[in-house]
Every structure is written in structure tokens, then in C-alpha cells.
Amino acid sequence: MLEQLKAIVGDANVLTAADMAKYSHDWMNTESWTPLAVVRPASTEEVSAVVKLASANKTAVVPVSGNTGLCVGTSAExxxxISLERMNKIREIRPEARIAVVEAGVVLSNLREAVDDHSLIFPLTFGAQGSAMIGGNLSTNAGGSNVLRYGNTRDLCLGLEVVLPNGEIMNIMSELHKDNSGYNLKHLFIGAEGTLGIITGAVLKLFPKPRAYATAMVAVKSLPAALDLLAKLQAATGGSVEAFEYMPRGFIDTHLKVVKGARAPFEEHYDVNILVEVGASSDALAPDGRPAVSVTLEGTLAALLECGDVLDAVIAQNEVQRREMWARREAAAEICMPFMPMVSADIAVPTDKMEAVLDMIDGEIRKIDPDPFVIIVAHLGDGNAHYAVKTANMTAERKDEVTEIIEDCVLKFGGSFSAEHGIGTYKLPSMARRKNKTALAAMRAIKQALDPQNIMNPGKVIPEERGSI
Amino acid sequence: MLEQLKAIVGDANVLTAADMAKYSHDWMNTESWTPLAVVRPASTEEVSAVVKLASANKTAVVPVSGNTGLCVGTSAExxxxISLERMNKIREIRPEARIAVVEAGVVLSNLREAVDDHSLIFPLTFGAQGSAMIGGNLSTNAGGSNVLRYGNTRDLCLGLEVVLPNGEIMNIMSELHKDNSGYNLKHLFIGAEGTLGIITGAVLKLFPKPRAYATAMVAVKSLPAALDLLAKLQAATGGSVEAFEYMPRGFIDTHLKVVKGARAPFEEHYDVNILVEVGASSDALAPDGRPAVSVTLEGTLAALLECGDVLDAVIAQNEVQRREMWARREAAAEICMPFMPMVSADIAVPTDKMEAVLDMIDGEIRKIDPDPFVIIVAHLGDGNAHYAVKTANMTAERKDEVTEIIEDCVLKFGGSFSAEHGIGTYKLPSMARRKNKTALAAMRAIKQALDPQNIMNPGKVIPEERGSI
Incomplete structure (x- = not known):
């Protein structure tokens, strides 16, 4: 089979043995595996040929792009x-139509830079954007810090090119904003983590680059007061809040301890710290000549300072200050590292239930350890919290116990055990015990229908049925 | 089976014979059929029981709500x-979370009125909203005039309750804005036109009611000039344009002829007439105390009048004038009626290709009839045109010929033969000859997997394979 693979992609692009090292473990280095081979096709046709060969041989194929996933979705024993890294061409940027046509191996930050030249943005943004690639972003329906305004990755995609498990190429590279011609396959393949096919290309939406940003760190009385601040800012700016990120006292303290040169956001320490950023989508100026959005942010904060809901606020006066605020937020993964192993939960609840669910989780975990170490950071505007916790004795059993505690609490509020990171293999147990059984059965039926040989990224997303192997 | 149905929903809610009259034809009265019975369940459990009974008897079930579809999606010989009309409860409106939880039989305009009390909107709006119901809106992924700002129906839905072809109830009634726990089944069932299951309930997104509207009729030099106006308005208002509706000269002329008391939008007659509406999502006021959005609209139009791109403009000064503008636009179906039979196409192209595709269609149709009668109205901001045409000799063959001409032109521009109306049975031939074959095969596999007996609204959306029955 290796010879046949070489015939398709060329000798240099079939990696084996030590050359496979960087493909043989996940981003967080929690698991490793030994692939049969790593192939690096240069075109959709080559991907198709590789999948057809694998299908004929009933051999599993595992797509990988930036490999920055957090749920071990690329294990490939x-x-x-199939690494998409050589399919890194931006095929087309059409500023007037506000679209980019890209291959799956384009690095997210490269796309962001390329469209910046046209005063446009591709809004998806998160810590790993310098390594993560569009194919993986789509396959995991990546979230990040701008979802509040622009939506998840699926909301940023108009069309797809997919190689199906039988090797056929499905071209649904639509540029259309309306298309009701049959089942919406695009949304099925987005977020399927490569288990239904390999995304090789996409038509992506671009947006006008905000004319100005107003960015601030705000200390607020409570989480409900923070949500009230968000609502007021949305009303005052016409829904232009791009980010609304919650960092509790523990996050700030840990950041100060772990990151060299880190500075506190305020002189005093507060419980509820919010990074807020508003993007000005209009050219409107205030009478004093500043962007209207800055004046609006200041005015809203000033009124809430007066009534006591806002306790303190610092507005970034320049790009350096803005960058420092963002660097603190984006250090979330880094500041967890020294405390590993932790249980890392990625939970979603209705936005107005965040305080209640965090309180409940805290109370339940203290029943097994009265002094847990916790790092929380939340996309508060989306109802999405990253909850990392370390208790005494982090054995596998203890981790399971803590995970179940968190899931119990989240489900009581109608939440999800996976908000933006996906399932991979890491969250298969949660999927098995928590996902609606009828929905799970429907997913199994769809997987079986499109991939009857179960060769396409097998063992991910859908847990094996109890009773089956 | 009738007795068993009565045992489930009660005698009064199993209709037969003449009582089925209003369920036995489509909205446009182009087709009729005789169902075995019409049942009117009052709950999701009753829907489930009816489907289980039908499944055991291998009998087809056809869901129907408002029955205002334009593609004959409810034929039921x-x-x-299963009429959802008795499932008309708004279960919950939660203003702070901006959601409504509704049953499938809620009439769209009833929901719009109910949330208005909370200064919120459910943005979906189109001519038939006084009859159309949420279940049908979701099943057809209805579009309408506000898609430009708020998206299609699928963008307005957070969660679903669905009765599957085996009668099981799938509860994915999420209120979450982020949920990556497996395949996105919500988007698969939305737009499936009841062929994969029956939507019985939904969690819908609500939006703040605009503080003010600025509405105008604008005569523009050309379609590219109209798109430039749209881009300038979006930049000036931060993307607050709610509607941008194109009515060419022929539409205005026919409207004047057909509708009693109709008035022309301008003293002169122009080729390119646009209804534009901007919604103010902020409270901003201009120095003279008027909503800033009105001043912005006036200013943008004034600048374009000066440079000659805009030829004329009338801004609504009050709600009566605004209503008159909308009434003209919403008379589209009405003004086609006297000219039936026509070929009614619902096409989408990339927004910047609209002029080219309309020109090409016009040229091609004139080759078979040098003087066709055409009524066009377009959601220009979405790249979606409703193209109704009558040529000499509207035989079935001629209609097919004209349909194929339109499809040929649309596909040359990467467009779709069904933008917002769906497929039903009316567009099965287009689906068979125009849809990507690999995508069609994937749809067939999914249908077969979820509905192996083919009892769920059979014969819609997915054309039979050539060679099969």
C-alpha cells in the first residue's frame, strides 16, 4: 500500500517511521499513536485517490491539518x-463579494493577514490561530472570542468541498446566501470532526474591518451585573460588542504568578473582571473627533460606575495596551500548563445561568475536596466557560468523578458538556452517557450510511454502542 | 387504522371525506389529492403515537402546518x-434570554405579535405570515425580506423537538449558542421539508426591536449602483439594513394595473426601484432630535443623488407611508395571479451577478418568444430573485423549456434553482438534473438511514433514481 500511496502523492510525501513524529501525538501531548503512514496530498484529486485506495483496502484514514485540537480527534494507530498542510492555497479573495475561497490547509492567521490587505476580516480568532488550519476549524466548528458578534465557524462558511469515505469529491462550493436545494449537507460536515469525510476546500465569508476598536478591562459587581453591562453596550452600539470575556479573581492571580512580567489589570483585586471589546462598524465620530464607539463605551461605563454596578474600568489608550489585555486572556492555556493534570471542561449554559452553574459546580466539587485549585475563563456573552480544576489525588477515577460532577451540574441548567472543543476521543464517555439517546442513534445511522466500512476517522465523536465491541 | 387514530387523538380530530377539503390541495391550487385521513394531534406524544402506528402499518405520513408552501410539499394521496394546527402554544417567552419556546403550529404572525409586547422581534417576515406556521417555516427554511440582516429561518433557531420516522421523539431543544456535541442534527432537519421527521417544537431566537425604522423608495441608475448604495448604507449604519428589495419597471407597471388604488412610487417611471429599510438598533439621536438612522439614510441618498447614481428618492414620513411601500412589495404573489399559468423561478446567484444573470435569462427567453411577460421582484441584498414569466403557448413542454433556460443561466453563475422556496414535488425535475450527483447520493443515503421504510413525506425533495421505479 505504501508504494501505491507514493504513486499518488510522490515519494517525498509519504512519511513513515521517525518522519511521522510530529503527527503521532495530540497538541497537549496526552496521547500518542503510530500511523501506518502520513501522506501529504497537494490537491483534492490526490486526497480522493488516497481515500479510494484506503477504501479498497478497508484501511482507516485520519485527516489532520493544524492538529491543535483539544479533544484528541486525530489519533491514528x-x-x-492525510495531512492537508500542502493544500495551503488561498484560491481567491473577492473583496466586493466578501468571500475567500481557500484550501483546507491554509493556516488561520495567514488567511486573517491576507484579507486584512483588503480592509476585511475573517473573524475567527483564538490562541492557536498561528498553527490551526481552516480544515480543522471547520471540522471542529471552532469557536473563539468573536463568536458573540460573528458566530461560530459554521456561520462563517458558505460552501464546502469534501472527499467522502468512498473517495468521491462532493463539490458544494456555493457562494450563495440562500440555497434551499435539499438537505443542508454543509452543516452536517462542519463539526463532524472528519468522521463523515475530509473537508478539502471552503468558501468563507469575510466582513468589513471595524473602523476602530474600543477595548477595556472592567471590574463588575457580579456576573448578572456583567450581563447587564453587556446588554446596555449592545443597545448603545447596535450589537457591536465583539468580545466579552470573563476572568475571575483566580484567573488573574494565577496569571500574575505564572506569566513573567504580567501586570494586574487594576490596582485593587476584584472578583469579576471582564475584557470587553467593541468594534466600530460605522465611520461615526463623536463631536470631539474620536470614534463614536469609544465615547459610547466610556459613557456606558461611567453611568454604571456611578450606580455601583461597575467597580473599576481601564480603557486601552493605544494598541500596546489593547494587546496587553488580549495577551492576558489568551494566556489561558499557558497558565494551566504548570498545574496539569487538571480536568478541563468546556461547558455551555444559557447565558443567564452562568453564575448559578459555576456556584453549583464549586459547591459540589468542594464536597470531595474542600480546597480545589480552579482556573476559569469564559466567553460570557456566549454562555461558554472553560473550567479547569485540580483536586487532591488526580487519579483517573477522580478525574472521572470530577468530570461527572461538572456534567451533572451543567445538564441541570440545560447546558452542554462540549461547547466549542468538540468530542474527539477525549469526550466519548461524556457523549455516551449524556447525549440524548435518540439523537445519538440518528448520528450512528448517518455515520453508517455515509461510511459503511467505518474507515473515516473511526472511533471519534460517536461512542461505540454498549454491547457492541 | 382510522379507529386506532381516533383512539390516539380523539374522534373529532380524525378528519375524513369532505372534512379534508382544505388539506387536499396546495396553496396555489395547482395540485390536489385525497389523504387517507387528516389527524390533528394536540401534543408531541400524540404525534409520536400516530407516527408509530403509521410505521407499523407502513403507511405514509405527511406533516402539514400552514400549508402556504409554493412547491407542493404536502401532497398526500x-x-x-398530520396537521400541527392544534399545537399552537407559545410555551415560553424569556425576554432576558431572548428566546421563545414554541410548538410547531404557532402562526408566524401570532408569534411576532406576542414578542412585540416585550419590545422584541422574531425577524422572519413574508407575505403569508398570517397563515404560515413555525413548523413549516423551519421545515422549508423560509427566507423572506429580513434575511439580509437576520438570516434565514435556520439562523433563527437554537433547538428542535422532532418526531422521527420510527415515532421516537428526539429532544434537542437547546437554548445554547455553542454546542459541539456531535453532528449538527438541527441543521439537517431544518429545510428537510418533513422528509426526515416532523418538527413539533422549537427554541427560537428573539432580537431587540429596532428603536426606529427609516424606510424609503429609491430609484437608482442601475443594479450595480444599487449594490453600491447598499454597501454605503451598511458602512454608514453598521450593517443595519433590514431590507433591500428590487422592483424593476415591469413590477411597478403591473402593480399599478392590477391593484386597485395602487399609486406609483415616483412621478416619473424608472427602471430600477428599491425598497430600502434600515432598523436603528441604537438609541442614537441626531442633533435635531430625529433618530440618527433617518439622518444617515437621508445623507447617504443625498450624496448619491448629487453624483447621479440615485435618480429619485422618497422617504416614508410616517407609518402609513411605510406601510404603503411594503404593501407594494408584498403584493408580488397577488399581481402574478391574473397571468397564471406562469413559470415561477426562485433563483439565487452571488449578489454581484444579479444584473448579468437577469440579462442573460431575458436574452435567452426572447429567442423563443420575442415579447415575454415578466414579473421580477428580488431580495437584492441576498442575491435572490423571484422570476415569473409567461411566454406564448404555455404548454407543459414550453414551461419545462423555459425552466431549463432559467436554470442554465443561473448555474452558469454558480447559482441555485431554489433559493428560499425549497423543492417539494414541484422542483424534483430541477433537483434531478441540476443538483451535484454526489450530494444527491449523500442525501439519499441519509434519507434511507433515517427512514428505511420511506414513510415520512415520501416523494418530496429527493428525486427517484433513474432506473428505479
């Missing part, structure tokens, strides 16, 4: 890994 | 029709 004995499988042919 | 010999089938059990």
Missing part, C-alpha cells in the same frame, strides 16, 4: 493519516 | 396527514 495503524491508519493512513 | 392515500397518506395520513
Amino acid at each position: 495503524g491508519a493512513v493519516m | 392515500g397518506a395520513v396527514m
Whole structure:
């Protein structure tokens, strides 16, 4: 089979043995595996040919792009890994139509830079954007810090090109904003983590680059007061809040301890710290000549300072200050590292239930350890919290116990055990015990229908049925 | 089976014979059929029981709500029709979370009125909203005039309750803005036109009611000039344009002829007439105390009048004038009626290709009839045109010929033969000859997997394979 793979992609692009090292473990280095080979096709046709060969040989294929996923979605023991890294062309940027046509291996930050030249943005943004690639962003429906305004990755995609498990190329590269011609396959393949096919290309939406940003760190009385601040800012700016990120006292303290040169956002320490950023989508200026959005942010904060809901606020006066605020937020993964192993939960609840669910989780975890170490950071505007916790004795059993506690609490509020990171293999147990059984059965039926040989990224997303192997 | 149905929903809610009259034809009265019975369940559990019974008897079931579809999606010869009309409860409106939880039989305009009391809107709006119901809106992924700002129906839905072809109830009634726990089934069932299951309930997104509207009729030099106006308005208002509706000269002329008391939008007659509406999502006021949005609209139009791109403009000074503008636009279906039969196409192209595709269609149709009668109205901001045309000799063959001409032109620009109306049975031939074959095969596999007996609204959306029955 190796020879046949070489015939398709060329000798240099079939990696084996030590050359596979960087493909043989996940981003967080929690698991490792040995693929049969790693192939690096240069075109959709080559991907198709590789998948057809694998299908004929009933051999598993595992697609990989930036490999920055947090749920071990690319484990590939004995499988042919298909790395999309050479499919890194931005095929087209059409500023007037506000679209970019890209291959799956384009690095997210490269796309962001390329469209910046046209005064446009591709809004998706998160810590790993210098490594993460569009194919993986789509396959995991990546979230990040701008979802509040622009939506998840699926909301940023108009069309797809996918190689199906039988090797056929499905071209649904639509540029259309309306298309009701049958089942919406685009949304099915987005977020399927490569288990239904390999995304090789996409038509992505671009947006006008905000004319100005107003960015601030704000200390607020409570989480409900923070949500009230968000609502007031949305009303005052016409829904232009781009980010609304919650960092509790523990996050700030840990950041100060772990990151060299880190500075506190305020002189005093507060419980509820919010990074807020508003993007001005209009050219409107205030009478004093500043962007209207800055004046609006200041005015809203000033009124809430007066009534006591806002306790303190610092507005970034320049790009350096803005960058420092963002660097603190984006250090979330980094500041967890020294405390590993932790249980890392990625939970979603209705936005107005965040305080209640965090309180409940805290109370329940203290029943097994009265002094847990916790790092929380939340996309508060989306109802999405990253909850990392370390208790005494972090054995596998203890981790399971803590995970179940968190899930119990989240489900009581109608929440999800996976907000933006996906399932991979890491959250298969949660999927098995928490996902609606009828929905799970429907997913199994769809997987079986599109991939009857179960060769396409097998063992991810959908847990094996109890009773089956 | 009738007795068993009565046992589930009660005698009064199993209709037969003449009582089925209003369920036995489509909205446009182009087709009629005789169901086995029409049942009117009052709850999701009753829907489930009816589907289980039908499944055991291998009898087709056809869901129907407002029955205002334009593609004959509810034909039900010999089938059990399940009317959702009694499931008309708004279960919950939660203003602070901006959601409504509704049953499938809620009439769209009733929901719009109910949330208005909370200064919120459910943005979906189109001519038939006084009859159309949420279940049908979701099943057809209805579009309408506000898609430009708020998206299609699928963008307005957070969660669903669905009765599957085996009668099981799938509860994915999420209120979450982020949920990456497996395949996105919500988007698969939305737009499936009841062929994969029956939507019985939904969690819908609500939006703040605009503080003010600025509405105008604008005569523009050309379609590219109209798109430039749209871009300038979006930049000036931060993307607050709610509607941007194109009515060419022929539409205005026909409207004047057909509708009693109709008035022309301008003293002169122009080729390119646009209804534009901007919603103020902020409280901003201009120095003279008027809503800033009105001043912005006036200013943008004034600048374009000066440079000659805009030829004329009338801004609504009050709600009566605004209503008159909308009434003209919403008379589109009415003014086609006297000219039936026509070929009614619902096409989408990339927004910047609208002029080219309309020109091409016009040229091609004139080759078979040098003087066709055409009524066009377009959601220009979405790239979606409703193109109704009557040529000499409107035989079935001629209609097919004209349809194929339109499809040929649309596909040359990467467009779709169904933008917002769906497929039903009316567009099965287009689906068979125009849809990507690999995508069609994937849809067939999914349908077969979820509905192996093919009892759920059979014969819609997915054309039979050539060679099969």
C-alpha cells in the first residue's frame, strides 16, 4: 500500500517511521499513536485517490491539518493519516463579494493577514490561530472570542468541498446566501470532526474591518451585573460588542504568578473582571473627533460606575495596551500548563445561568475536596466557560468523578458538556452517557450510511454502542 | 387504522371525506389529492403515537402546518396527514434570554405579535405570515425580506423537538449558542421539508426591536449602483439594513394595473426601484432630535443623488407611508395571479451577478418568444430573485423549456434553482438534473438511514433514481 500511496502523492510525501513524529501525538501531548503512514496530498484529486485506495483496502484514514485540537480527534494507530498542510492555497479573495475561497490547509492567521490587505476580516480568532488550519476549524466548528458578534465557524462558511469515505469529491462550493436545494449537507460536515469525510476546500465569508476598536478591562459587581453591562453596550452600539470575556479573581492571580512580567489589570483585586471589546462598524465620530464607539463605551461605563454596578474600568489608550489585555486572556492555556493534570471542561449554559452553574459546580466539587485549585475563563456573552480544576489525588477515577460532577451540574441548567472543543476521543464517555439517546442513534445511522466500512476517522465523536465491541 | 387514530387523538380530530377539503390541495391550487385521513394531534406524544402506528402499518405520513408552501410539499394521496394546527402554544417567552419556546403550529404572525409586547422581534417576515406556521417555516427554511440582516429561518433557531420516522421523539431543544456535541442534527432537519421527521417544537431566537425604522423608495441608475448604495448604507449604519428589495419597471407597471388604488412610487417611471429599510438598533439621536438612522439614510441618498447614481428618492414620513411601500412589495404573489399559468423561478446567484444573470435569462427567453411577460421582484441584498414569466403557448413542454433556460443561466453563475422556496414535488425535475450527483447520493443515503421504510413525506425533495421505479 505504501508504494501505491507514493504513486499518488510522490515519494517525498509519504512519511513513515521517525518522519511521522510530529503527527503521532495530540497538541497537549496526552496521547500518542503510530500511523501506518502520513501522506501529504497537494490537491483534492490526490486526497480522493488516497481515500479510494484506503477504501479498497478497508484501511482507516485520519485527516489532520493544524492538529491543535483539544479533544484528541486525530489519533491514528495503524491508519493512513492525510495531512492537508500542502493544500495551503488561498484560491481567491473577492473583496466586493466578501468571500475567500481557500484550501483546507491554509493556516488561520495567514488567511486573517491576507484579507486584512483588503480592509476585511475573517473573524475567527483564538490562541492557536498561528498553527490551526481552516480544515480543522471547520471540522471542529471552532469557536473563539468573536463568536458573540460573528458566530461560530459554521456561520462563517458558505460552501464546502469534501472527499467522502468512498473517495468521491462532493463539490458544494456555493457562494450563495440562500440555497434551499435539499438537505443542508454543509452543516452536517462542519463539526463532524472528519468522521463523515475530509473537508478539502471552503468558501468563507469575510466582513468589513471595524473602523476602530474600543477595548477595556472592567471590574463588575457580579456576573448578572456583567450581563447587564453587556446588554446596555449592545443597545448603545447596535450589537457591536465583539468580545466579552470573563476572568475571575483566580484567573488573574494565577496569571500574575505564572506569566513573567504580567501586570494586574487594576490596582485593587476584584472578583469579576471582564475584557470587553467593541468594534466600530460605522465611520461615526463623536463631536470631539474620536470614534463614536469609544465615547459610547466610556459613557456606558461611567453611568454604571456611578450606580455601583461597575467597580473599576481601564480603557486601552493605544494598541500596546489593547494587546496587553488580549495577551492576558489568551494566556489561558499557558497558565494551566504548570498545574496539569487538571480536568478541563468546556461547558455551555444559557447565558443567564452562568453564575448559578459555576456556584453549583464549586459547591459540589468542594464536597470531595474542600480546597480545589480552579482556573476559569469564559466567553460570557456566549454562555461558554472553560473550567479547569485540580483536586487532591488526580487519579483517573477522580478525574472521572470530577468530570461527572461538572456534567451533572451543567445538564441541570440545560447546558452542554462540549461547547466549542468538540468530542474527539477525549469526550466519548461524556457523549455516551449524556447525549440524548435518540439523537445519538440518528448520528450512528448517518455515520453508517455515509461510511459503511467505518474507515473515516473511526472511533471519534460517536461512542461505540454498549454491547457492541 | 382510522379507529386506532381516533383512539390516539380523539374522534373529532380524525378528519375524513369532505372534512379534508382544505388539506387536499396546495396553496396555489395547482395540485390536489385525497389523504387517507387528516389527524390533528394536540401534543408531541400524540404525534409520536400516530407516527408509530403509521410505521407499523407502513403507511405514509405527511406533516402539514400552514400549508402556504409554493412547491407542493404536502401532497398526500392515500397518506395520513398530520396537521400541527392544534399545537399552537407559545410555551415560553424569556425576554432576558431572548428566546421563545414554541410548538410547531404557532402562526408566524401570532408569534411576532406576542414578542412585540416585550419590545422584541422574531425577524422572519413574508407575505403569508398570517397563515404560515413555525413548523413549516423551519421545515422549508423560509427566507423572506429580513434575511439580509437576520438570516434565514435556520439562523433563527437554537433547538428542535422532532418526531422521527420510527415515532421516537428526539429532544434537542437547546437554548445554547455553542454546542459541539456531535453532528449538527438541527441543521439537517431544518429545510428537510418533513422528509426526515416532523418538527413539533422549537427554541427560537428573539432580537431587540429596532428603536426606529427609516424606510424609503429609491430609484437608482442601475443594479450595480444599487449594490453600491447598499454597501454605503451598511458602512454608514453598521450593517443595519433590514431590507433591500428590487422592483424593476415591469413590477411597478403591473402593480399599478392590477391593484386597485395602487399609486406609483415616483412621478416619473424608472427602471430600477428599491425598497430600502434600515432598523436603528441604537438609541442614537441626531442633533435635531430625529433618530440618527433617518439622518444617515437621508445623507447617504443625498450624496448619491448629487453624483447621479440615485435618480429619485422618497422617504416614508410616517407609518402609513411605510406601510404603503411594503404593501407594494408584498403584493408580488397577488399581481402574478391574473397571468397564471406562469413559470415561477426562485433563483439565487452571488449578489454581484444579479444584473448579468437577469440579462442573460431575458436574452435567452426572447429567442423563443420575442415579447415575454415578466414579473421580477428580488431580495437584492441576498442575491435572490423571484422570476415569473409567461411566454406564448404555455404548454407543459414550453414551461419545462423555459425552466431549463432559467436554470442554465443561473448555474452558469454558480447559482441555485431554489433559493428560499425549497423543492417539494414541484422542483424534483430541477433537483434531478441540476443538483451535484454526489450530494444527491449523500442525501439519499441519509434519507434511507433515517427512514428505511420511506414513510415520512415520501416523494418530496429527493428525486427517484433513474432506473428505479
